Each structure stands twice: as structure tokens, then as C-alpha cells.
Amino acid sequence: MSDAIQIRCLQTIGEREIQGLSDVLIDCVESGASISFMFPMSRAKAEAYWRSMSASAARGERVVFAAEDAAGEIVGTVTVILDQPENQPHRGDIAKMLVHRRARRQGVGAALLTAAEQCALGAGKTLLVLDTASHAAARLYARQGWQLCGHIPKYALLPNGAPCATTIFFKFLGN
Numbered sequence: 001m002s003d004a005i006q007i008r009c010l011q012t013i014g015e016r017e018i019q020g021l022s023d024v025l026i027d028c029v030e031s032g033a034s035i036s037f038m039f040p041m042s043r044a045k046a047e048a049y050w051r052s053m054s055a056s057a058a059r060g061e062r063v064v065f066a067a068e069d070a071a072g073e074i075v076g077t078v079t080v081i082l083d084q085p086e087n088q089p090h091r092g093d094i095a096k097m098l099v100h101r102r103a104r105r106q107g108v109g110a111a112l113l114t115a116a117e118q119c120a121l122g123a124g125k126t127l128l129v130l131d132t133a134s135h136a137a138a139r140l141y142a143r144q145g146w147q148l149c150g151h152i153p154k155y156a157l158l159p160n161g162a163p164c165a166t167t168i169f170f171k172f173l174g175n
């Protein structure tokens with residue numbers, strides 16, 4: 001990855017971060033990614049989502065990372081969900097792995113995933129789980145040692161309304 005891109009753990013998610021994260025979320029939905037939202041994706045919906053995630057992060061339930069370019073613009077993000085049921089304290093989830101189209105295929109996704117895994121390990125997590133409808137994301141997870149569990153057909157919708165499958169992955173952290 002270019003030295004110009006920095007991965008930052010967002011200790012607080014303020015207005016500047018909400019705008020940048022919303023830009024990335026909107027771009028990913030417009031690129032056709034199945035990431036919980038339908039097309040057309042309004043700016044208000046994107047901002048409401050990140051404001052809600054900001055509050056969740058402030059409660060310590062999740063950690064949000066941002067990839068920033070040399071100008072300080074957010075070009076990617078990933079979330080580690082720490083808050084789990086009391087019988088799964090060792091588990092975390094990875095969510096909202098998003099890279100703006102203008103920054104893809106430069107190693108930003110890989111760097112975000114590495115940061116997320118290190119964060120989860122530091123928080124005492126030994127198992128991470130995620131699901132994805134993206135073939136590019138599935139290749140990224142497999143490259144970084146994630147184990148494929150299987151596929152669930154017709155799990156969700158693409159932004160244009162077409163059904164899509166999801167693929168479940170997990171990874172044990174540490175020894």
C-alpha cells in the first residue's frame with residue numbers, strides 16, 4: 001500500500017469523519033455492493049447510519065477504522081464489533097469493510113483488515129466471524145488466512161433488488 005495512505009483508529013467519530021465515512025458508504029452502494037442498503041442511497045441515510053455507529057463506538061461496543069489519503073480524506077473503513085452475548089466473550093465480528101472505488105486495488109482493504117484483526121486481538125478476542133456477498137472481499141479474506149464455512153443462497157439483496165448469496169468466513173487469532 002502507498003505510504004500516502006494511513007490507517008487510523010477513530011477514537012471519536014466527529015462531523016468530519018461522518019461526512020467522509022458517508023462518502024465511502026454511498027460510493028460502495030452505488031458500485032453495487034450488498035452492504036445492508038438499497039439503491040438509491042441518500043446522504044441522510046448514510047449520515048444517520050454513521051451517527052448511530054459513532055454512538056455505539058462511544059459506548060465501547062465497536063471500533064471503527066478509517067483509511068485516509070495524503071489529503072486526510074477518508075477512502076476506506078472497517079468496523080470491529082466487540083459487543084457480543086455473554087457466552088461469546090472471545091468472539092468479534094468484522095463489518096462494513098468498505099473502500100471507495102478511487103482507492104481500490106492498492107492494498108487498502110488488506111491494511112484495514114490487518115488493523116482490525118490486531119485491534120480484536122488486543123481487545124482479547126480469539127475468534128472473528130464475518131459474511132460477505134463480494135467475490136473481491138472473499139479473495140481478500142482467504143488471502144489473509146480466513147477459513148470459508150460455506151454459502152447461504154438468496155441471503156440478501158443487491159442494491160438493485162436482485163437476490164444474492166452470502167459467504168461466511170471465520171479466523172482464529174493468536175496461537
Ligand SMILES: CC(C)(COP(=O)(O)OP(=O)(O)OC[C@H]1O[C@@H](n2cnc3c(N)ncnc32)[C@H](O)[C@@H]1OP(=O)(O)O)[C@@H](O)C(=O)NCCC(=O)NCCS
Nearest residue numbers: 033097098099104105106107108109110132134136137139
Ligand atoms: C472488497 C474491498 C473492500 C477490497 O478493497 P481493496 O482496497 O480493493 O482491497 P486490496 O487492494 O487489498 O485487494 C484487492 C485486489 O487488489 C490487488 N492489489 C493490492 N495491492 C495492489 C497493488 N499495489 N497493485 C495492483 N494490485 C493490487 C489485490 O491482490 C487484490 O487482487 P484480487 O482482486 O485479484 O484478489 C473493495 O472492493 C470494496 O470496498 N468493495 C465494495 C464493498 C464490499 O463489498 N465490501 C465487502 C463487505 S464484506
